[in-house]
Amino acid sequence: MSHSTSSHSATHPATHPTTTRRNLLRSTVATAALAATTTAATEARATTPTPPTPPTGKGPRIGILLYDGYSLLDPTGPAEILSRLPDATVTMIAERRGAVRTDTGDVAVVAERSIAEVDRLDVLLVPGAGNRGTVGAMTNEALLSWIREMHRHTRWTTSVCTGSLVLAAAGLLDGREATTYWASAEYLTSTFDVTYLPERYVRSGKIVTAAGVSAGIDMALYLASLIAGDDTAKAIQLAVEYDPRPPFDAGDATKADAQLKERALQLLADSQV
Structure with a gap:
């Protein structure tokens, strides 16, 4: 006026x-x-998070768990793929609604539902995190109990990176084959009854685990093929133009020397809060 x-x-x-x-x-x-x-x-x-549109019942209900200190690409990479599935609903979920910050503290993603508001999912995805976030999730009985309850009814229970450690802490990987972040492989096998496979993703029954961070995209495309068929998964891959051609051949831990591994882990540690 x-x-x-x-x-x-x-x-x-x-x-x-x-x-x-x-x-x-x-x-x-x-x-x-x-x-x-x-x-x-x-x-x-x-x-104030805006609640997502209620599921139509036609497509898969996909829930991605967020917890303090997760790695940004772990949930968002698969979300980009899985949200393109026909009639799918993808919802970010956390202990409480609201913004949840990544391991660097620089970025936050909004959880639109709390775990108390979600009792059934077709697909559950648990991302990985830095040491602080992973340990926090592994020792959070509220999260572990919810994960176990969701797993009872899921068609697929999945993880990315050290999210497999969280699944293992919940008791879901006992006696199974799984993958995880390369630097966490020894811990996974020495702490839990799990056989580690150094693959981009590993399926064991209805559980699909992915290796570190970017491997979640590969896992999500594989999961898309299981849910909607190879043709749909290929079309999604083209739709998002996922045709990686990195400038360096440095992403495979089995081919990296000790100095590069040490440098990689130091960069991660220095960037986390």
């Missing part, structure tokens, strides 16, 4: 000869108040 008054005054100066500094100050204060109110409302909308 103050903007309209100011504009009117500027257009018809002769109509308001008594415009004074006090009027201008009032206009400025009113404008600032309006801006503050608008900003507050915008911030409130931004921090």
Whole structure:
């Protein structure tokens, strides 16, 4: 309203000869108040998650668990693939609704549902994290109990990176073959009854585990083929133009020397909070 008054005054100066500094100050204060109110409302909308559209029942209900300190690509890479499945619904889930920060602390993804609000899923995906996040999830009985309950009814239970450690902590990988982040392989096999396979993804019954971070995209495409067929999975791969051609042949831990491995782990440690 103050903007309209100011504009009117500027257009018809002769109509308001008594415009004074006090009027201008009032206009400025009113404008600032309006801006503050608008900003507050915008911030409130931004921090209040909008619930996703209820599942139609036609496609798979896919839930991706978020917890403090996860690695960004672990949930978002597969989400990009799986959200393209016909009639699928992909929902980010956490202990509580709201923003959940990554291991670097620089980025947050919004969880639209709390674990208390989700009792059935067709597909569950558990991402990996840095040491702090992984240990936190592995020792969080509320999360582990929820994972076990979801697993009872899922068609597919999946993980990316050290998410397999979380599945193992929940008791879901006992006696199974699985993969994980290369630096966590020894811990996985020495701590749990799991046979580690150094593959991009490994299927054991209805559980599919992926290796580190980017391998979640490969796993998601494989999962898409299991859910909707090879043709649909291939079409999704083309749709997102997933045709990786990295500038270096440095992503395979089995071919990396000790110095490069040490440097890689140091970069991860230095970037995490």
